[in-house]
Amino acid sequence: MRIQISALDFQYKIRQELFRNINLSIPLQRRVVITGDSGSGKTSLVKLISGLLKPDKGQIIFEMNGATQRNIHFGYLFQNPDDQFIHFNIEREVAFNLENRGMSSAEMQVKAAEALEEIDLIDRKSDSPNRLSGGEKQRLALAGMMITQPDILILDEPCSFLDIFTQIRLYEKIDVLIKQGVSVIWISQEVHEIRMADYVIALEQGQVIYTGNSADYLKNFRNSDYEA
Numbered sequence: 001m002r003i004q005i006s007a008l009d010f011q012y013k014i015r016q017e018l019f020r021n022i023n024l025s026i027p028l029q030r031r032v033v034i035t036g037d038s039g040s041g042k043t044s045l046v047k048l049i050s051g052l053l054k055p056d057k058g059q060i061i062f063e064m065n066g067a068t069q070r071n072i073h074f075g076y077l078f079q080n081p082d083d084q085f086i087h088f089n090i091e092r093e094v095a096f097n098l099e100n101r102g103m104s105s106a107e108m109q110v111k112a113a114e115a116l117e118e119i120d121l122i123d124r125k126s127d128s129p130n131r132l133s134g135g136e137k138q139r140l141a142l143a144g145m146m147i148t149q150p151d152i153l154i155l156d157e158p159c160s161f162l163d164i165f166t167q168i169r170l171y172e173k174i175d176v177l178i179k180q181g182v183s184v185i186w187i188s189q190e191v192h193e194i195r196m197a198d199y200v201i202a203l204e205q206g207q208v209i210y211t212g213n214s215a216d217y218l219k220n221f222r223n224s225d226y227e228a
């Protein structure tokens with residue numbers, strides 16, 4: 001169960017090359033953290049993995065259950081929550097995730113209401129998502145993607161807008177998802193979040209400078225001793 005990235009090249013049209021000959025074997029059904037300084041290419045890499053960007057060269061293959069899988073269902077929490085929403089009200093925003101799944105609209109409404117209860121936004125279901133705070137937007141985006149049961153959940157610095165209480169709830173939720181077999185790819189620069197990773201990928205200016213366990217990464221790159 002891995003994502004195999006081989007000989008991947010990528011550049012944005014107007015810029016010089018970002019990735020050249022990237023090779024990665026990323027474990028699935030684990031908590032993978034991608035880290036690195038601002039501009040190192042973290043967001044670009046997850047956009048390539050999820051298909052939002054296309055590589056100029058090379059391959060990205062998903063190996064699951066002993067075979068190559070083509071229809072991977074991604075949940076993607078964008079770095080900027082303002083990029084996330086397309087509907088006029090909060091309830092629609094959650095419910096649309098359930099479209100095309102053969103559910104009746106009554107069922108969809110019940111599911112959406114449950115999700116909104118869980119994130120304490122049920123009373124605001126008729127509001128526009130644009131009126132929410134950064135943290136509320138992040139919670140709404142998460143609730144929307146959780147009910148779709150993605151194979152791979154991509155979280156691009158999800159905690160940047162979240163208060164500590166909501167962060168802890170997210171960490172617990174991720175634990176549950178991992179146990180259910182979901183793969184989590186989490187972009188983070190925070191030592192306490194990197195520490196929770198099963199596998200760390202560190203980037204620097206478009207190059208992979210480290211892959212492996214979090215303890216060695218923190219020791220060698222962040223000067224931080226790992227406490228089990």
Ligand SMILES: Nc1ncnc2c1ncn2[C@@H]1O[C@H](COP(=O)(O)OP(=O)(O)OP(=O)(O)O)[C@@H](O)[C@H]1O
Pocket residue numbers: 012013014015018036037038039040041042043044045079
């Ligand atoms: N749409 C774009 N067009 C052109 N260049 C881009 C685009 N998006 C990102 N870049 C450039 O590609 C490089 C990698 O950007 P990316 O957003 O992947 O980095 P990042 O590691 O996610 O940074 P941050 O921690 O600030 O989010 C940067 O030099 C950035 O300026």
Ligand SMILES: [Mg+2]
Pocket residue numbers: 042043044079156
């Ligand atoms: Mg980024």
